[in-house]
Amino acid sequence: xxxxxxxxxxxxxxxxxxxxxxxxxxxxxxxxxxxxxxxxxxxxxxxxxxxxxxxxxxxxxxxxxxxxxxxxxxxxxxxxxxxxxxxxxxxxxxxxxxxxxxxxxxxxxxxxxxxxxxxxxxxxxxxxxxxxxxxxxxxxxxxxxxxxxxxxxxxxxxxxxxxxxxxxxxxxxxxxxxxxxxxxxxxxxxxxxxxxxxxxxxxxxxxxxxxxxxxxxxxxxxxxxxxxxxxxxxxxxxxxxxxxxxxxxxxxxxxxxxxxxxxxxxxxxxxxxxxxxxxxxxxxxxxxxxxxxxxxxxxxxxxxxxxxxxxxxxxxxxxxxxxxxxxxxxxxxxxxxxxxxxxxxxxxxxxxxxxxxxxxxxxxxxxxxxxxxxxxxxxxxxxxxxxxxxxxxxxxxxxxxxxxxxxxxxxxxxxxxxxxxxxxxxxxxxxxxxxxxxxxxxxxxxxxxxxxxxxxxxxxxxxxxxxxxxxxxxxxxxxxxxxxxxxxxxxxxxxxxxxxxxxxxxxxxxxxxxxxxxxxxxxxxxxxxxxxxxxxxxxxxxxxxxxxxxxxxxxxxxxxxxxxxxxxxxxxxxxxxxxxxxxxxxxxxxxxxxxxxxxxxxxxxxxxxxxxxxxxx
Amino acid sequence: xxxxxxxxxxxxxxxxxxxxxxxxxxxxxxxxxxxxxxxxxxxxxxxxxxxxxxxxxxxxxxxxxxxxxxxxxxxxx
Numbered sequence: 001x002x003x004x005x006x007x008x009x010x011x012x013x014x015x016x017x018x019x020x021x022x023x024x025x026x027x028x029x030x031x032x033x034x035x036x037x038x039x040x041x042x043x044x045x046x047x048x049x050x051x052x053x054x055x056x057x058x059x060x061x062x063x064x065x066x067x068x069x070x071x072x073x074x075x076x077x078x079x080x081x082x083x084x085x086x087x088x089x090x091x092x093x094x095x096x097x098x099x100x101x102x103x104x105x106x107x108x109x110x111x112x113x114x115x116x117x118x119x120x121x122x123x124x125x126x127x128x129x130x131x132x133x134x135x136x137x138x139x140x141x142x143x144x145x146x147x148x149x150x151x152x153x154x155x156x157x158x159x160x161x162x163x164x165x166x167x168x169x170x171x172x173x174x175x176x177x178x179x180x181x182x183x184x185x186x187x188x189x190x191x192x193x194x195x196x197x198x199x200x201x202x203x204x205x206x207x208x209x210x211x212x213x214x215x216x217x218x219x220x221x222x223x224x225x226x227x228x229x230x231x232x233x234x235x236x237x238x239x240x241x242x243x244x245x246x247x248x249x250x251x252x253x254x255x256x257x258x259x260x261x262x263x264x265x266x267x268x269x270x271x272x273x274x275x276x277x278x279x280x281x282x283x284x285x286x287x288x289x290x291x292x293x294x295x296x297x298x299x300x301x302x303x304x305x306x307x308x309x310x311x312x313x314x315x316x317x318x319x320x321x322x323x324x325x326x327x328x329x330x331x332x333x334x335x336x337x338x339x340x341x342x343x344x345x346x347x348x349x350x351x352x353x354x355x356x357x358x359x360x361x362x363x364x365x366x367x368x369x370x371x372x373x374x375x376x377x378x379x380x381x382x383x384x385x386x387x388x389x390x391x392x393x394x395x396x397x398x399x400x401x402x403x404x405x406x407x408x409x410x411x412x413x414x415x416x417x418x419x420x421x422x423x424x425x426x427x428x429x430x431x432x433x434x435x436x437x438x439x440x441x442x443x444x445x446x447x448x449x450x451x452x453x454x455x456x457x458x459x460x461x462x463x464x465x466x467x468x469x470x471x472x473x474x475x476x477x478x479x480x481x482x483x484x485x486x487x488x489x490x491x492x493x494x495x496x497x498x499x500x501x502x503x504x505x506x507x508x509x510x511x512x513x514x515x516x517x518x519x520x521x522x523x524x525x526x527x528x529x530x531x532x533x534x535x536x537x538x539x540x541x542x543x544x545x546x547x548x549x550x551x552x553x554x555x556x557x558x559x560x561x562x563x564x565x566x567x568x569x570x571x572x573x574x575x576x577x578x579x580x581x582x583x584x585x586x587x588x589x590x591x592x593x594x595x596x597x598x599x600x601x602x603x604x605x606x607x608x609x610x611x612x613x614x615x616x617x
Numbered sequence: 618x619x620x621x622x623x624x625x626x627x628x629x630x631x632x633x634x635x636x637x638x639x640x641x642x643x644x645x646x647x648x649x650x651x652x653x654x655x656x657x658x659x660x661x662x663x664x665x666x667x668x669x670x671x672x673x674x675x676x677x678x679x680x681x682x683x684x685x686x687x688x689x690x691x692x693x694x
Contacts, residue, residue: 025679065646097649186646209659209671216660218670225663287690325665326680332667360630433683434667435648438676613619 002050004045005164006081009103010074011089012098013060014439016117018042019147020089021057024156046159047502054085063095064104078109084164085111087156092129092144093440095201099193105593110469111163115156119175120149121442127205137196148445151600207246212440216316225320227309230405234315237404241381241503242397244296251295255288259542274481282477283470285542286526290469292542294522295461297378303453305342310444315436322434328416329423331360338415339394341371344459345573346580348373354586357432362420365581369573370415372408373519374461376568380407382477382525386548387561409568418597426593455541468520476516476523476530490531504606505613507555514567519575524568546613559613563606570602619692621670622684624658630689631655637686649673650687 009024011017021027025044042057058074065075086109090098106112114265116129135142141159141368145152218224259280266276308314314336322332333355348368355361372380381404389400406578423429459531479490487495490512497515498508507532517524529547532554551560572579572595632654637644649672650656656683659676660669666680 062644065643065647097673097675100647100649183643183646186643187651189652190649192655209676212676213659218663220669221659221664222663319662319667319669322667322678322680323662326666334680431680431682434678434680435641435644435683436667436678438669438678440676 002029003030004054005085006054006056006057006083006492006524007160008058008078008081008083008086009089009108010058010078010086010101010313011060012062012091012094012101014437015060015088015089015094015098015489016147017057017060019155020087020115020117020145021055023147023150023153025055046157048161050133050161053160061101063101063186078105079548082110084158085109085113087160089115089116089117092116092118092201093125093127094163095129096193096197099138099196102140103192103196103528104190106138106140108446112157113156113163114140116142116144118278119144120146121153121194121440127208128204128476130200130202133198134200135461137200146412147586154161180615200331209440215313215441219313219316220320225467229320230409232308233408234401234405235300236308238397240297240301240383241404242394243300244378244381245298245385245397247296248292249300250448251292251542255284255292255421256542259284259288260591275479278474278477282530283473284471284524285454286476286523286530287465287469289526289529290465290522291384291462293544294374294378294465295380295458297463298374298457299454300376302343302457303450303546305339306449306453307444307446309339310442310449312439312441319438322436324416325419326434328363328417328419329360329429329431330363331355331431333435334360334364336420337364337368338371338412338539341368341373342377342477342490343374345369345371345373345506345577349577349584359423359427359429360432362585362590363422363427365419365584366590367415369577369594370411370418370569372411373521373574373576373577374571375464376385379521380404380565380568382544383561383564386544386551387556387558405564407569410566414570414601415581422597423424424557464522469523471528472516472519472523480530495532503610504566504567504603505559507560509554510564510567512559514571517574518572521574559610563609566606566609567602570598570605572599619657619689620685621656621687621689622668622677622681624656624668624670624684624689624692626658626660628692629655629657630692632689633690635687637683641683645683645687648675648677656689 009017021044023044025046027042027044034075044055044057046055056077058073058077059073063071064078065071075128077083088098088102088105090102097191102112102114111114114134114170116131116134119129122129130145131142131144141163142157143152143159145156147153188563219228262284263276263280266279279313317339318332320336321335325332325334335353336354337348337351340351349365352364352368354362355364379420381400384403384407387395388403460587476490479493480488482489484492494508494512496508497511501508501511504511508527512531513524513527516527525547529550532550561603572578578591578595581594582588583595585591619630621630621632631636632650632652634652635645637645654672656667657671659671661667662669662678667677667680668684669678
């Protein structure tokens with residue numbers, strides 16, 4: 001077998017490039033349905049009977065004559081790294097526009113293979129593509145693919161083997177490097193694409209898009225556009241909250257059982273009490289709390305959110321919210337990065353690359369932390385369930401859902417407020433532009449999405465729990481057991497913070513929880529629990545009822561809970577996010593502002609809220 | 618003179634000229650907005666702006682500021 005052959009995968013955004021990448025490499029890179037989902041080039045390997053390949057997934061791009069950072073990555077890669085072949089993935093339902101990129105790639109790549117994807121979708125819509133005619137006109141190999149069908153992927157592999165063995169290298173043109181020529185070149189490419197396209201594709205029904213337009217008419221209508229967004233959010237939250245309750249309890253009792261066994265075992269091998277306590281009450285309890293509280297909501301929320309994403313709804317959210325963002329002198333695509341923030345703010349910050357204007361990108365980066373990420377979302381649900389939900393049974397989950405929706409809407413309003421604030425002060429400027437492709441609605445593969453994202457989330461949450469909760473649990477245990485003048489170190493710190501925290505409606509322990517939770521927001525509540533229980537030993541089983549009783553006995557009331565919710569939404573981003581912001585902005589100043597702004601807003605809002613409550617009493 | 622912005626939902630037109638001369642111009646051309654291309658207005662967002670246009674088989678959302686700078690001809694219902 002010969003040396004490894006490098007092949008690049010190019011294509012417009014939204015043509016199912018990532019699906020092809022996964023089908024070829026067997027990797028499970030997450031696929032999404034919005035522009036520029038792949039912000040970094042992914043790397044994968046595969047082999048055929050005759051060759052071994054290295055596959056580079058380039059960011060989605062409309063053109064190789066660069067307009068944005070992503071396009072530059074794709075152009076530079078093909079031009080400088082000279083991969084043996086470039087597979088250009090095209091969407092069969094939108095072929096003409098895609099041919100533009102094919103023609104441009106042909107000019108600079110050594111070999112081009114056109115992969116016409118989504119043939120099944122096209123067939124459903126009565127669109128048929130004459131692949132032979134297309135190959136003849138383009139003068140390159142063309143393969144029709146349905147990513148879910150292995151047979152068609154095999155055809156692609158076959159074409160690739162043939163191409164690297166036989167095809168002549170096309171001459172590289174320098175045209176794209178010459179700025180003057182660019183517009184003429186772009187227009188003539190578009191015209192050529194039109195000529196090639198004519199006759200290649202036939203439509204059984206010219207109005208094949210009517211179905212999508214009808215859905216759009218409702219989802220983006222004046223009357224229902226915003227209410228439906230809220231309703232969808234509510235439904236997802238409700239399923240998450242009511243679905244997470246039972247597995248959460250189950251996990252808590254499972255962990256309690258394991259804890260007893262673990263404790264017995266450690267006693268059996270005569271471990272010193274202090275090590276026993278550190279392992280059981282420090283590390284094990286922190287891990288069990290983090291997993292029990294975090295895992296169920298995440299394992300339910302994410303598949304649902306992914307389904308919404310795969311359906312093609314998120315670009316409509318950006319479309320609906322563009323006007324409000326424009327009012328804040330920002331870009332509607334910020335709605336997309338906001339949505340990514342639900343998963344992880346660091347991912348959201350990286351995702352801001354989809355915004356072309358540097359000023360608007362900064363606005364999106366600096367305000368991303370106002371949507372609660374993975375680490376904060378379940379904490380917020382837990383606080384709501386413990387202190388704010390009213391009634392029992394269904395009523396309790398409904399009220400919790402409404403409050404959670406309110407919290408998220410508050411976070412979104414804070415995003416707008418902070419964006420407006422920034423664009424009126426340090427990031428002045430006029431809104432640049434907003435060009436967003438709204439892809440066709442696609443039926444997601446329900447079962448596959450659910451199974452994959454449940455597994456992904458489980459692995460992710462458990463991984464986070466291990467790398468953050470284990471060391472954090474140990475550190476907090478040590479801090480709450482090392483005494484300085486008869487008081488634990490943890491309590492000294494808490495006492496120091498207390499006067500200030502009281503002004504915000506919190507107490508020193510809670511604020512200390514947030515500060516020590518800087519590496520990962522998941523551990524804020526476990527820190528608070530351990531600090532309240534002194535030596536870190538909670539009486540009875542670890543579950544939400546006991547935690548609530550513990551909090552109440554330490555002076556918590558509804559005001560404390562609300563202040564905690566506000567501060568959860570508005571405080572410094574976690575360590576990973578801060579590092580990502582530093583990397584993305586390459587500026588200490590902007591990173592500092594990204595920490596300062598949400599913190600300052602959080603402190604101010606908490607203080608005002610508590611002042612208001614005191615005045616009302 | 619008619620501009621893309623004047624198009625009502627369901628109306629079609631042909632692109633005449635793009636009166637934008639910054640980097641945005643190239644992006645619009647890449648999306649297929651070249652002279653004589655047929656464009657249809659297919660919707661608007663809840664607050665009226667941006668609007669959605671069918672361009673070469675894809676639906677693209679454009680803001681008012683962009684639409685008002687694209688001159689069009691042959692507006693058809």
